[in-house]
Amino acid sequence: MKINAKDAASACLLILLALIGLWLNQDHTLGTARRMGPGYMPMLTFVVLLIIGIGVLGISLFSGPDPLEPWAFRELILILVSMIVFGLLLEQAGLFVSIAATVAVSALADRTHKPLGVAGCALALIVICWWVFIDQLDIRVPIWPQF
Amino acid sequence: MELLFSNLEHGFSVALSLNNLLFALLGALIGTAIGVLPGIGPVATISLLLPITFGQPATTAIIMLAGIYYGAQYGGSTTAILLNLPGEVSSVVTTLEGYKMARNGRAGAALAIAALGSFFAGSVATILVAASGPVLTDIALSFGPADYFSLMFLGLVISAVLAQGSVLKSVGMVVLGVALGLVGTDVQTGQQRFTFGVPELSDGIGFVAIAMGMFGICEIILNLERPEARSVLSSKVGSLWLTKTEWKRAIPSVLRGTAVGSVLGILPGGGAALSSFASYMMERKMSRYRHEFGTGAIEGVAGPESANNAASQTSFIPLLTLGIPANAVMALMVGALIIQGIQPGPRMVESQPDLFWGLIASMWIGNLMLLVINLPMIGMWVKLLQVPYRYLYPSILIFCLIGVYSLNNNVFDVYLTVVFGFIGYLCAKLKLEGAPLLIGFVLGPMMEEHLRRAMLLSRGDPTVFVERPISATMLALAALALAAMLLPNIRKGKDKALSE
Numbered sequence: 001m002k003i004n005a006k007d008a009a010s011a012c013l014l015i016l017l018a019l020i021g022l023w024l025n026q027d028h029t030l031g032t033a034r035r036m037g038p039g040y041m042p043m044l045t046f047v048v049l050l051i052i053g054i055g056v057l058g059i060s061l062f063s064g065p066d067p068l069e070p071w072a073f074r075e076l077i078l079i080l081v082s083m084i085v086f087g088l089l090l091e092q093a094g095l096f097v098s099i100a101a102t103v104a105v106s107a108l109a110d111r112t113h114k115p116l117g118v119a120g121c122a123l124a125l126i127v128i129c130w131w132v133f134i135d136q137l138d139i140r141v142p143i144w145p146q147f
Numbered sequence: 148m149e150l151l152f153s154n155l156e157h158g159f160s161v162a163l164s165l166n167n168l169l170f171a172l173l174g175a176l177i178g179t180a181i182g183v184l185p186g187i188g189p190v191a192t193i194s195l196l197l198p199i200t201f202g203q204p205a206t207t208a209i210i211m212l213a214g215i216y217y218g219a220q221y222g223g224s225t226t227a228i229l230l231n232l233p234g235e236v237s238s239v240v241t242t243l244e245g246y247k248m249a250r251n252g253r254a255g256a257a258l259a260i261a262a263l264g265s266f267f268a269g270s271v272a273t274i275l276v277a278a279s280g281p282v283l284t285d286i287a288l289s290f291g292p293a294d295y296f297s298l299m300f301l302g303l304v305i306s307a308v309l310a311q312g313s314v315l316k317s318v319g320m321v322v323l324g325v326a327l328g329l330v331g332t333d334v335q336t337g338q339q340r341f342t343f344g345v346p347e348l349s350d351g352i353g354f355v356a357i358a359m360g361m362f363g364i365c366e367i368i369l370n371l372e373r374p375e376a377r378s379v380l381s382s383k384v385g386s387l388w389l390t391k392t393e394w395k396r397a398i399p400s401v402l403r404g405t406a407v408g409s410v411l412g413i414l415p416g417g418g419a420a421l422s423s424f425a426s427y428m429m430e431r432k433m434s435r436y437r438h439e440f441g442t443g444a445i446e447g448v449a450g451p452e453s454a455n456n457a458a459s460q461t462s463f464i465p466l467l468t469l470g471i472p473a474n475a476v477m478a479l480m481v482g483a484l485i486i487q488g489i490q491p492g493p494r495m496v497e498s499q500p501d502l503f504w505g506l507i508a509s510m511w512i513g514n515l516m517l518l519v520i521n522l523p524m525i526g527m528w529v530k531l532l533q534v535p536y537r538y539l540y541p542s543i544l545i546f547c548l549i550g551v552y553s554l555n556n557n558v559f560d561v562y563l564t565v566v567f568g569f570i571g572y573l574c575a576k577l578k579l580e581g582a583p584l585l586i587g588f589v590l591g592p593m594m595e596e597h598l599r600r601a602m603l604l605s606r607g608d609p610t611v612f613v614e615r616p617i618s619a620t621m622l623a624l625a626a627l628a629l630a631a632m633l634l635p636n637i638r639k640g641k642d643k644a645l646s647e
Binding site for chain 1 (some may be wrong): 316553595
């Protein structure tokens with residue numbers, strides 16, 4: 001038996017999500033096939049998902065080997081955190097500060113970045129975003145910090 | 148026939164308005180740029196630019212987004228030929244012969260036939276869309292809810308079957324997409340489903356957040372993970388014209404590629420990438436010069452490049468006539484239309500003639516623009532590649548974030564994008580495809596509605612799905628497609644075609 005680790009992990013994910021879905025769906029009325037309630041389609045969907053998950057698990061037992069790949073946690077976390085920083089700052093500190101902060105955090109994800117390059121990049125983006133989004137498209141977002 | 152011409156005339160009058168011309172050009176330019184740049188695909192770009200188009204009328208928005216999609220097919224071939232670096236998935240096969248031709252000093256000829264072939268294929272496919280649109284629409288109007296359900300079911304099955312990698316996993320992703328589509332207020336009873344009391348989720352999960360997270364953000368992280376060295380070809384592009392023998396060899400391939408691409412583009416899950424692979428396989432079998440394949444045969448550029456452009460046009464047919472997206476880009480178009488307040492479907496030809504005929508006319512105009520943008524200005528696009536990725540990705544990130552925020556002026560959407568960025572990365576690591584999920588997400592709510600209506604009409608009798616001839620045919624085709632994948636030979640053929 002050559003276990004396909006990627007498929008096995010995918011299967012576990014699908015099965016887990018299906019079970020969570022079915023559990024959450026208990027709150028919704030099923031109704032009948034003729035008059036379907038809000039819970040009918042979710043029930044069908046998650047049952048199918050569960051069956052597929054089990055199927056993938058079965059196939060994964062002998063379709064390998066395909067080992068799991070290592071994760072680039074540094075890049076992943078830095079990019080996601082830089083996005084969260086943007087969300088946290090935007091409405092309080094304004095667009096310009098948020099752009100600068102997001103660029104700074106995300107720049108850490110690429111080791112070839114130099115401080116001057118990051119500063120230039122942030123400045124250029126602030127100018128471009130001001131022109132495109134504020135001047136041209138007129139989206140409603142605070143530009144400067146709000147006190 | 149006369150009606151077709153008067154309709155097309157109307158379409159051109161719409162497409163030739165200054166604003167629409169401008170946005171078609173903008174779309175073509177952006178499309179070429181992202182086509183040239185590896186690491187940014189049309190799916191990510193279109194989801195990125197979706198919010199920006201909201202201020203525009205629906206027709207203008209769709210014209211621009213469509214321009215990005217087919218523009219990317221042109222741009223993708225440039226880097227494939229000059230740098231052995233496919234800018235898009237659909238131009239992977241172009242590297243095989245195109246780069247060899249460049250090595251032989253025939254880069255100019257390869258670029259020229261790629262652009263001219265694409266233009267020819269695009270023109271033919273546009274006519275096909277115009278001619279088949281009204282016919283298919285008439286058929287679609289006779290569809291009942293059961294037929295629609297089965298048609299969408301068929302679409303989901305085929306999009307999973309044709310996706311890369313394991314069919315069962317892709318089906319799983321489709322179903323997961325349908326499940327994500329369930330989140331929000333139930334249309335018929337008003338009950339909240341899977342919203343966890345979060346008011347922002349009562350309208351459902353934001354389509355843009357899913358698309359941007361799973362494609363845009365995820366692509367950034369994956370690209371950072373495996374930095375690639377880029378080298379610009381030092382040798383000259385050479386004459387941009389073909390020799391007489393090259394013309395003779397390329398023309399049949401262009402014709403075959405156009406035919407293959409037009410057909411495969413209509414299939415759900417088909418689209419540009421699949422058709423360029425199929426065309427390459429076909430050329431390798433049918434060309435009189437097949438012994439030259441691998442050393443720079445012009446057929447290997449002419450065929451696939453025509454095919455991918457033809458497919459990117461004809462993949463609009465199911466969207467415009469049935470309201471069913473054939474691939475992830477078309478799923479984004481559905482998203483764009485719905486946000487604009489237009490329900491895609493067979494009534495669109497009648498109720499939105501400006502959109503339907505204007506888009507068709509603009510496709511042809513866009514192809515003409517792309518020919519001009521690409522051939523004489525090739526040097527400029529190659530220069531674009533010298534922009535290091537470290538400056539590119541913060542820009543993509545910022546555009547994503549502002550775009551997603553401006554949808555509802557709510558930072559909740561930003562956090563949702565973060566979540567889907569993570570999910571996208573997780574899926575990429577497990578070789579789970581994102582495209583089937585997006586299609587499932589778009590089709591899921593429509594399927595639920597049609598299912599409910601069909602069952603209500605049939606008084607709860609599920610045999611309605613096999614009793615109506617149209618519905619039964621669709622289900623039979625779906626079963627056939629699934630069964631075909633169980634045959635080892637066909638599966639191997641598909642894997643081979645998609646993995647090369």
